[in-house]
Amino acid sequence: MVIPRRILIVGGGIAGLTFAAALKYYGARADVVDLAPEWRPVGSGIAIGFNGILALNSIGLGSAVQERGVPLNSVTLLDSEGKRMNGFRFSSVADAYGTSTIGIHRGVLHDVLADSLEESPRLGVTVTALREHPKGVMAEFSDGTNAEYDLVVGADGRNSQVRKLIFGEVEPHYVGYCAIRVVVPRPSGFEGMCELWGSGRRMGILPIGENLLYSYSTFLSAKGIVRDPSQNLNLLRELFADFKGPARHIVDSDPDEASIHYGDIEQVILPQWITKRVVLIGDAAHAMCPDLGQGGSMAIEDAMTLARSLVDSTEIADALLGYQTKRYNRVGQIQRKSRQYGWMVHRQTAPACAVRRSVVRRLDSNRLARTTVASLINPLA
Numbered sequence: 598m599v600i601p602r603r604i605l606i607v608g609g610g611i612a613g614l615t616f617a618a619a620l621k622y623y624g625a626r627a628d629v630v631d632l633a634p635e636w637r638p639v640g641s642g643i644a645i646g647f648n649g650i651l652a653l654n655s656i657g658l659g660s661a662v663q664e665r666g667v668p669l670n671s672v673t674l675l676d677s678e679g680k681r682m683n684g685f686r687f688s689s690v691a692d693a694y695g696t697s698t699i700g701i702h703r704g705v706l707h708d709v710l711a712d713s714l715e716e717s718p719r720l721g722v723t724v725t726a727l728r729e730h731p732k733g734v735m736a737e738f739s740d741g742t743n744a745e746y747d748l749v750v751g752a753d754g755r756n757s758q759v760r761k762l763i764f765g766e767v768e769p770h771y772v773g774y775c776a777i778r779v780v781v782p783r784p785s786g787f788e789g790m791c792e793l794w795g796s797g798r799r800m801g802i803l804p805i806g807e808n809l810l811y812s813y814s815t816f817l818s819a820k821g822i823v824r825d826p827s828q829n830l831n832l833l834r835e836l837f838a839d840f841k842g843p844a845r846h847i848v849d850s851d852p853d854e855a856s857i858h859y860g861d862i863e864q865v866i867l868p869q870w871i872t873k874r875v876v877l878i879g880d881a882a883h884a885m886c887p888d889l890g891q892g893g894s895m896a897i898e899d900a901m902t903l904a905r906s907l908v909d910s911t912e913i914a915d916a917l918l919g920y921q922t923k924r925y926n927r928v929g930q931i932q933r934k935s936r937q938y939g940w941m942v943h944r945q946t947a948p949a950c951a952v953r954r955s956v957v958r959r960l961d962s963n964r965l966a967r968t969t970v971a972s973l974i975n976p977l978a
């Protein structure tokens with residue numbers, strides 16, 4: 598077992614906090630720094646795939662996420678009129694693995710992970726320099742302090758500073774669509790998750806609490822348009838004005854402005870995530886399209902695999918190589934599938950949408966369920 602004594606985790610999001618929790622589980626600890634000046638509850642929802650919950654189970658945190666979230670036992674695909682195109686139930690997953698995919702508020706997920714730790718992260722701080730040498734890594738911080746570490750973990754998201762310091766500038770790749778996320782009251786009887794597909798637009802809706810519904814809407818758009826945040830709700834209403842069925846509830850609701858988030862969808866694809874003593878996990882290593890709802894679960898799986906790899910190795914460099922070897926193809930596969938799914942969802946012309954509708958209607962829903970489940974099982978867990 599080689600869990601080093603001096604570990605720095607940069608970024609206290611899903612990846613960083615899960616890794617810190619995994620270290621604690623194995624009897625180790627880390628310094629965690631996060632650029633955010635305060636722990637703000639992230640005002641939107643997230644679906645954590647059953648594979649992410651299974652990974653959390655191995656450090657005893659899966660049940661807390663299940664208890665505080667909502668099981669998503671079914672997926673229904675609708676057209677923009679609200680008419681059913683296809684759908685499936687996840688009941689076989691629940692039976693086989695004792696969990697389903699969970700809808701949860703991001704702030705609640707964050708609390709579950711953060712509450713499992715004994716120490717609070719240092720907030721409002723980032724790394725400004727990392728100097729790696731054979732015996733360690735010297736880290737300089739934005740508050741003027743510095744410290745020597747055995748291992749530095751970059752868990753600082755899509756625009757990772759650790760990645761920039763170690764591998765140089767890597768521009769995330771814009772995939773052609775943006776997202777608006779909102780949280781609204783949950784009407785009684787709304788169960789499972791659904792997606793409505795229109796021309797170049799998609800709205801997903803899922804429960805994340807007894808009284809809360811989360812919706813993510815994506816739409817084709819030019820890169821990097823700077824929008825007035827106070828207009829995000831109007832934009833959502835305009836873009837989805839012709840959507841019917843459950844989309845009406847989202848478009849007609851009046852969510853708190855703090856719960857509305859807008860952003861470009863970008864991917865990060867790197868040839869490697871490690872040096873001998875620095876490693877990237879989560880979005881810092883491989884931000885992906887949200888279409889399969891797997892970025893968070895991949896971050897969790899990364900964190901668990903890295904912790905386990907440290908436990909199983911005698912040299913830090915071997916542990917990092919073991920982590921990258923186990924994760925690289927798995928993540929790449931999910932990243933590609935998510936991109937393909939996103940491509941199909943955002944078809945725009947009337948003929949392309951008609952072909953898509955007819956193909957989706959004809960898909961065998963049992964087979965769809967089986968292949969979805971099979972693609973999410975982590976074969977190396």
Ligand SMILES: Cc1cc2nc3c(=O)[nH]c(=O)nc-3n(C[C@H](O)[C@H](O)[C@H](O)COP(=O)(O)OP(=O)(O)OC[C@H]3O[C@@H](n4cnc5c(N)ncnc54)[C@H](O)[C@@H]3O)c2cc1C
Nearest residue numbers: 608610611612632644723753754758879880887890892893
């Ligand atoms: C529209 C949309 C919907 C999504 N839906 C889902 C979903 O349903 N299910 C799912 O699994 N995934 C989803 N994802 C993806 C998911 O949000 C990410 O994959 C996940 O949050 C990655 O976790 P992370 O910890 O790697 O990064 P982040 O969550 O980005 O956390 C990074 C942390 O690092 C901190 N940080 C940033 N920069 C620095 C710095 N320079 N120094 C120090 N700290 C820093 C941040 O404050 C933050 O706390 C979605 C993404 C989008 C865009």
